[in-house]
Amino acid sequence: MTTPTGGTAARRAAREASATTSSKGKSAPKSVSVSARRRELDPDALAVLEEERDFLLRSLEDLEREYAAGDVDDSDFEELKDDYTARAAAVIRAIKDRTEAVKSLRPQRNWQRTALGLVLVGTMAVGASWVMFRNAGTRAPGQGLTGDIRQDSSNLILQAQGLTGQAQASLQAGDSAKAIKQFESAVRAYDKALEISPENVQAMTYRGWVLHTIALSSEPSVAAEFDRQALEYLDEAIATDPSYSDARVFRAILERNAGDFVAAKADLDAIDVNAIPMYMIQMVNSLKEEVAAGRRD
């Protein structure tokens, strides 16, 4: 037979509980200390009582088995059974009293308060989601799921170039709305680069070029404004570093598109062909031919 831990405490608790219950009917105590009431309502004491009840009921079963097997004589059986039954009854009564006492002391559920709580939680969730949507954007290559470190200008330019590539892929897939968002993200990345490195000609040049690319897929009324802004950035880049060929090539393209072949020729002539990358040489040469022939495209 097993003995549950805390059995003595359980019996004491059962006795105390029974005493409280029996006196309740006659005259309830005028004031009960908070700590005494807390102990009375403590779920741990209830759990100990339940453990005691399980133990006594198990013991009764064991006793029946032992009696049936002939290990216990009649008089012992009767005496032990009565004792177990009385103790089990006292514990069960104590459990019932405590459960009822807890229920009676439990405050009524305030539905208005619950509803208010739910509304507040819902508002908070909706508000957080709204702010999140506003601050979520296309993930640039190398960028994390969340947050960001303060990138240096070269990383920001790389990020912007990656976004530009994604935008062009979106354009080819026919999703111009997505492409515009990606172009805008690229512009923001160039802006950040210029914030920490205001004389960065690469950032100025490619920011301008992205604006021109946006202009190409925009309505004519707004395209002119984008091209005007693009030209401003390219002008600034060339003013900062007149030998930076990328800016000259891009400005020449814009000038050619605008029909200003003289200015375009001047920019192309200013490029040192020996200092530009291989892939650009062909582009510069064909541009020169177009400008010389006065062709726009």
Place this chain on the structure above:
Amino acid sequence: MNLALGRAGITLGFAAAILGAVTVGYGLIRHRPDLVRLSRWYAGLVFLGGLLAAIAMERALITRDFTVLYVADNGSTKTPALYNFATLWGALEGSIILWALILGGYLMAVVVKFRKRLADPLVGWAIFTMLIVCIFFFWMLVGPANPFKSFSPPAGFDGPGPNPLLQNHPLMAFHPPMLYLGYVGFTVPFAFAIAALITGRVGEGWLLATRRWTLIAWGFLTAGIILGSWWSYEVLGWGGYWAWDPVENASLLPWLTGTAYLHSVLVQERRGMLRVWNISLLCATFALTILGTFITRSGVIESVHAFTTSGIGPAIISFFALIVLSTVVLIGWRGDRLRSPGRIDSPLSREGAFLANNVLFAAFAFVVLLGTLFPLVVEAINDDRISVGVPYFNRMTMPIGLTLLFLMAIAPVLPWRKASGELLRHRLIWPAWIGVGSLIFAVVVGARGFAPVLAFGLGGFAAGSAGRQVVLATRRQGWRGLIGRANGGMIVHLGVVMIAVAFAASSSYVRQAEFTLTQGQSAQFAGHELVYVGQNTKQESAKIVDQVLITIDGTGPWAPSLNKFANGNQTIGTPSVRTTFTDDVVLSVIDIKGGENGSVTIRVTVQPLIMWLWIGGGVMALGTLLAVFPGRRRNPLDAVSAPVAVEPPKDSTGATV
């Protein structure tokens, strides 16, 4: 030898955890205390298994035993000794060994601490729960994350060494173990919470048994997060310490819920309220440590689809689901018993303030969790790769943080049950003046902007309030006024205030710029003069270090560098930081041009009060240590500070029963 020893260790740990769980579980169900007491042996064997595995791996790393695949993948003869030792936790499989070792250690500690109560069902079920957690982690070691796979190295083989970023600063040797001691430490209170739900002993007994364990785990997690930020600041070279990236968020989430729990548990101890909430918070904290492991270790950060290709991701997410499901079912089962018989009398009371504190911490955790999981959900649903930016986290958490600072000022002086206006005026007058003084001082020295100035004022208010409590306690109790949960907690509050003020200042007034300089050239930035004085190249065992020498305001030279690692041909930068009590100047090299001109491009970041972040972290650690020591003995279930007679119960019409 190392392979055999390691495999023996993980097999021993796994087998002992299974046998232990079966034996203890059977003993508890069949009421066999003799079987439950055997848990001490199984706990010892689990710990021994973890220890053997860790020793075997360290030995393999130190002896450069490339027949162990993990060493071949992450070790190198060129790695310096400290980083070679720290390689144990530098990659997935090794970090699971560390996790299992710490878990075994905690299990052993619980068995030793409760050695006289092993047959108590509460302790028995707690040990059973811990053994189940052990089974999972040792299963990872023998299964999908086995660190003791063999490898046949060709002659002259040398491994690539750990990720260069992990061998660039000594903090790498301390930050992950601290973090893991925190993560794993929450297993203990979680196990007792589950045991309380199973046994129905959901009163205050299990709280008292575990409150110190919770505090210790929280202290380690706090130290781990602070050290992680410091490492990031000293190594990554972007001039910041907190980027809201998923790995950082994963560590912050359990810290937030754990902090909420440390406060709300007081309400249950004193008033018997918030039982469901406390158990839910604790289970959420443990579940979030597992979710954090999933986020950081499953490959889901690279791509949401990557985690299914390894066995790790599905295993961890399944375990997380099991924890959540079991907790919800158990809380539902015990729901009736968990309902408290009392109610908060007044919002202007200690318990009211703790409740508000918990709502704010829960909102904070929700914001971080939403922002972290949303990109994963979007990618899983429609393959769109999005990123949630820093502004979302800053905008959402700033008002919560400021309100928490305000509560930190008010709550410590509030009595339980109800406070009068007169009492509050009396207790808050000095803290309020300190707050006003801080605000004026901040404005006078040049602070601008609503949020940072308010943060300085509230910081002063909260520091004044915590300081007042410490002064009163030491006046009453002498040196003992510094120890114990309440007094140590006030020291922790002082540390939090330092961090909050430093965070507000450094994030609001950061200035950053890039300069390209030739030798002898100088630049002026944010009130500092930088002069490029030359270059220096050093050959170290694992890397070639190209240093750029720069003086700041005539001090130095400071030497930010580019490090070219021999293995992998990776080049990473190491910043150089000039720290003072007022501001930090961080220098990072972006580019070093060769040739006659020899120009260098550097990034300069100037941020005020950064040093106070680390000092604040130290103060928090000290406060936690003081809180762990037992203070003046007091029965935590005793009467509250403003005793109120128990009112007789009322029926639904409001009439007295």
